[in-house]
Amino acid sequence: MSSDRTYHHGDLRRAVLATALDVIRTEGPAALSLRDLARRAGVSHAAPAHHFKDRTGLLTAIATEGYVLFADALADAPDLRERGVRYVRFAAEHPAHFQVMFQPELHRIDDPDLIAAKVRATVELRAGVDGLPSGGGDDARLTGVAAWSLAHGFATLLLSGNLSGAVGDRDPEEVFRTLTGLFFHRTHPTDAPGE
Structure with a gap:
């Protein structure tokens, strides 16, 4: 591999991340190796290690990016139901991030950027529940x-294809809205359905 080839990526870090996301999406996180990613991305063998140190560092970066995108997706949702719909949409649009984010054994849980991204996502998730009359404390x-x-x-x-029969040709987001109505009922005339 020529050294010129490694410099044609305007952003080596992004190129490695994008390639890693493709591998995870098609083969799962277990298929990741920095050497293989370098080959697939067309960069030097040292490039992934230079940016991420090791496989765990790469997966930590993917989880961090995922939580940032996730928090952005949830932000400003009008109610709990729509937060749930955005949750499902995020998973469908970012399946590789989704696979890595919720497997803490894959990343460095003490990474400051990851912690900050998770806190922000948690705040967005909890915002949907805060307005519900649950009695507070453990009930909330x-x-x-x-x-x-x-x-x-x-x-x-x-994502695992286990709902294809149940969902069929219907929009998964609409199916999810229907499901939320089965569990979260109106408690006040001004609440959105499903809250």
Whole structure:
């Protein structure tokens, strides 16, 4: 591989990340190797290690980027139901990030950038539950866990192809909206359906 080839990527870090996301999307995180990524991205063998140090560093960067994108996707959602819809949409649009984000054994959980991104995403997730009348305390926490479980479970089943029979040709986001109505009922005339 010529050294000229390694400098034609305007952003080596981005090129390696993009290639890693493609590998994860098609083969899963276990298929990642820095040497193979360098070959696929057309960069020197040292380029991935230079930017990420090791495989765990690369997966940490992917998780961090995922949480930032995730928080952006959830921001300004009008209610809990729409936060859930955006959760499902995020998983469908960013399946590689989604696979890595929720597997803490794959990344450095003490990485400051990752921690900050996770905190921001958590704040956005909790904002959807804050307005629900749950009694506070443990009840509010459990309501949040229930909402998260529904969105995460649906997204995971959707990505793994386990909902293809149940969803069929219907829009998965609309199916999810219907599901939320089964669990989160109106509590006030001004609340959105499903809250």
